[in-house]
Amino acid sequence: MDVQDVLRLTRTEHIRLVRFLYCDNGGIIRGKATHTSKLLERMVAGIGQSLAMQAFSGMEQLVPVEGMGPIGEFRLIPDPETFTLLPYVPATASMFCDMVRLDGVPWEACPRTFLKRMIARLAEHGIRAEAGVEHEFYLARRDIGQFTPADQSLCYSSAGLDEQADYINALLEALEQQGISIELYHTELGPAQQELSVSNAPVLQAADTICLVRETVRGVARTFNLYASFAPKPFLDQAGSGAHIHFSLWDKGQPHKNLFFDPEERGGFSQVGRYFVGGLLAHMRGLMALTCACPNSYQRVQPRSWSGAYNVYGYDNREAAVRIPSLFKGREVLSANIELKCSDHSGNPYLALGGMIAAGLDGIQKRLDPGAPLEMDPANYSNEERELLGIRRLPTSLDEALNALEQDAVLREALGPLLLKSYLAVKWSEQAYFQDKTPEEEALSHFSKY
Template sequence: MSNEIDLMINRMEEDYIKFVRLQFVDINGITKNIAIPFGSEDMEDLFNDGMLFDGSSIDGFVEIEESDLMLKPDINTYSRLSWRPEDAAVCRFMCDIYTPDNKPFEGDSRGLLKRTLAKIKKKGYEYNIGPEPEFFIVDVDEEGYPMPYDDASYFDVEPKDMGTDFRREIALNLEELGFEVEASHHEVGPGQNEIAFKFDNALKTADAVITFKQAIKAIVNNMAAFDSKDYTVTFMPKPFFGVNGSGMHCHQSIFKNGENMFSDDNSETGLSKEAMYFMGGLLEHAPAMTAITNPTVNSYKRLVPGYEAPVYRAYGLKNRSALIRVPAARGNGTRIEYRAPDPTCNPYLAFTAMLQAGLDGIKKKIDPGDPTEINIYKLTEEERLERGIKVLPSSLWEAYHSLEEDPIMMKALGGHISEKFLDFKYAEWDEYRVQVFGYEQRKYLNM
């Protein structure tokens, strides 16, 4: 480790690093950090011994009487933050969290995913995932209300698509951070955009999602400040009524000894039995998973029929109206696209949940049934019931109760995280359900 530390310190010196951000996330996936001045002697101690912090001030961690926790930077997560000033360069490390007696903290969602991946690695498995987080660029109208930045739609170009400069600037900055950007384009909704990055190991990808969201907000805010404008970025699943919401479709596969376990050239569909069982597990545990992959009350304003929302528990080989789609690529490119998640989820928890659901499907040989290759949106309720197609939870209340009743998903999160996560969801729903909104006042005030 000492040689690795020396090489990293030399790299930081060559990058003229002045400040180091030690980053982690709370139970909700919100980024937290501690910034320290860079000093080579201090860094060696930091990498070896970590840094104490107050865990009782972080959502979902510990109570005040057991507040001390330890941050240990993962040396493999070094990134120089390209949006910070050149003359005061800043880098960041993602951190693992430990107790003062040097044991992994069970409430650390990054640690949970890391431990889960370590277990399957002993069997020779590697879980890869490629998310597609969507976001809106938001402006304000003359009265200060939020509105989409443009009126463009899917794959539009300038001048209707006003996000071209944003996406180019974001892509260039993401590449400096080590991302491999595969594509960027305007999405279906006005002001809605998508930047897809390369398929990779689930832990590296979860780190990337956290950095991606932080980077996009910082870059767009900097551009807005330069232009003296009020626009910003939101990952809110459904910021505007009547338009498509923002999802984070997750393409995933499992490799064993360098071979894609989901591929079978001898099957009619090119899919292996493991791929089918994995989809069976995802469909079986989808109601409980939805609390994790779609964790806010606003998430369920997106998960409604219409607006291309993936609410139907079915799979299709090409069908985008189903919860699971299998893209056309085969061989080592074979993958399953789970379409429910949205970008408000904690990616460490979401990736853990999807992996454990799929593995349970493989273990129990859960049959997903036949593929659905018709537009489910056009089926009547009776026709869907005849086909055995069920729907996802329609509210956070329904979703977190489904989670409570699913022992596989509760075990996947572990005792600490499952308890704290449910506490937050109960509180969020209670806060939401007592609110009175403008819609209600307009509809009922004069009845």
Template sequence: MTTLADPVPGGRPGDVERATALAAELAERGVHGVVLAYVDTAGVGRVKTVPAAKLPAAAAWGVGMSPVFDTFLADDSIVTTDVLGSPDGDLRLYPDLDQLAVLSAQPGWAWAPVDRITQEGEPHPGCSRTFLRRIVADAGRRGLTFRAAIETEWVFGLGSAPEGEFVPALSGPAYGAVRQVELSDCTADLLAALAAQGVDVEQLHPEYAAGQFEVSVGALDPVAAADRNVLVRQTVRAVARRHGLRVSFSPAVRARGVGNGGHVHLSVWRDGTNLHSGGDRRYGMTAEAESFAAGLLARLPALTAVTAPSPASHLRLRPSQWAGVFTAWGRETREAAVRIVTGTHGIGDRAANLEVKPVDLAANPYLALGCLIAAGLDGMDGSAVLPEETTGDPARLGENEAAARGVRRLPTSLAESVAAFRADEVLRGALGPVLADAVTAVREGEIAAVEGLDDERVAAAYRWTY
């Protein structure tokens, strides 16, 4: 579990003492530096690092960083809102000691996610990790908890390829044994590194697109799940580099074909009971679980501004590619935006969940999970009802049948996603005005940055950003 209390100047009770003990342990293990990691509004991982011996000071007083990064674009240009984007001010980065990990593939380094507070000691309203912790804590006061996991897809490219180009590092058919053999040493090292860092891997396998692999990990509370996703990506990249390879988590490494997703698995629990199993609604859902899924489904057009936030995302969001581009749901229907997973007979009480498909790894995982949960909770509050189930590919429905089922195409451009997000009071209210305005400003900045580019150039612009 992650710590749900906000950091405070001087450290929370016991933090400094714990950090002092951890610093000594890190020194014994040959760790010299600690990566302090967070994800900005554009979905780009940002870091500062400190010597391991300075971990107690970081736990007590944080590490300085400018708030300007809240309105950085993926190309490092800067947009502004009424309160963000100026060169003024400072924030303090506080490491979450519960999530500190020694980086197996980066000898001499450890890693920890951070929360950001102001110099005055208040939570920074633009901190996405703090936002997600608040959403989870508020739900906890209603007796609700969550389990979440994010699937991680990426492509391996040759490190020797010309600058900016993608040359797949492996061949063979989708999900093929050939691919597993060709990268056997690299992927074995990846499994070993993740295990050494305490990451519970469920599956690792070659995927559909050229050079593509996927790793699935065990479910955790949402904040820890988002942390784990950031750590997994750091580890994949480091292991690949040691094997002379380069990786991209971009939604569309190429303009055509299947892209990289970051599907979210999410379940809601009350008093230790999974609400997605053992109920009297469809497929064993309880009334609360069905309303949660319905609320999420209803807000998917606006949610895509957070879950598929890059111009490259919309190169991936195409029908009939298992990206979930229609407001449809179904049991084990991989073309539906919301897939109901009932779990294998005998473990449904633990495994039942819902999978959200129109999510990719350009998304800030803290923003994505927080907004998905906010949408689901709104559905629960309003006792929302799921429409008729869709089976098969929603793209094959006729216009009248689709309308009768409430099946709509999700936004086909980032501009459409932003327009839906602007109009969604629930999501904007959950984020708060500072963070909501940052999301809008950054998305509009990305739109302007690719104006006039064709699909190939858009894919190339973001290929090595994520």
């Protein structure tokens, strides 16, 4: 789709507003909307934003970052390929944007540009990436300032699907209208907890889709007088919600060659794939600052919760940080992938996926072998046994993950000085804000934030 296609669709569909959207360092989807009478010039020149917006935290606080104050602007330049009508609001469409300096050069603090840089690094090695996400979220109602689950459905229960059938149907219809390919839908472990899986896509499109799914899930919920939350642990006594990332690498010169597939290796998983996993494990502690990016995340990442609390990998081991799924008969090449468990929707998807590429590519280049896969739940070992086996607990708090990111030379270099500085400033601010809050206050705050 190009600019003329966008203009034609806005006319034929009688669109009045087009949202120029982006995901910020706090993991919040923000933006401005232009009236379609000004759409052409806005698509060329962009919409102005204060440089300070990349120093704006999820707590609506402006964090001190040099060069990101009240002076100066960047431009939101939309990608026409991301244009979509929004079925849940009248006469409105949206596009996702890059942050561009006034001289037309991509701004170094732009998360979407960061992912593009990592995609280009892969391309230098003749590789492209695909990703898809299992989206977990809760449906709730609000009463006197408190959220309560919208039903009491059980894990995978058909009764739960019946309970929310009208909402589910409207949601899937809205996603289909936006061109999102849906794989699976089911109720999850918590009451009124849902899981939606979408198909793999090229990694930039996958990141855009993550944001679009979040917007659509919540937007459709409002039409049913429901609240949808992607918060990692919105109810402290219930299961957490993840954003499990399924990831694969492909040969750019041979489009149907999955670099993670090798029929001669265990589970059909290649040595290249093992090196990629080795890179993820080597950088996982810092990577979690990008994939589990809020204080509430660490209420979810706990042993025996299927959230990947230990820095290990395994074949179909859902307690490992990285799972190698078993292949599907007749779809062996297509289904070879890895699943990152320690990931949720508080993470900016452009940063999370770009960070995965940087870490995994480092593993490929350095031939980092991940060692033997773990064949059991790591929590079943004693502390002494885990120590002997080298099984290490992943960060148990955001500050621990942020410290690891600051010490990770590969991730620091990939992000670049300005993006790293602004991201860390925002996240340290959020960590400090919740330092003296109770877990209940923290959960309530994150419920509507995500």
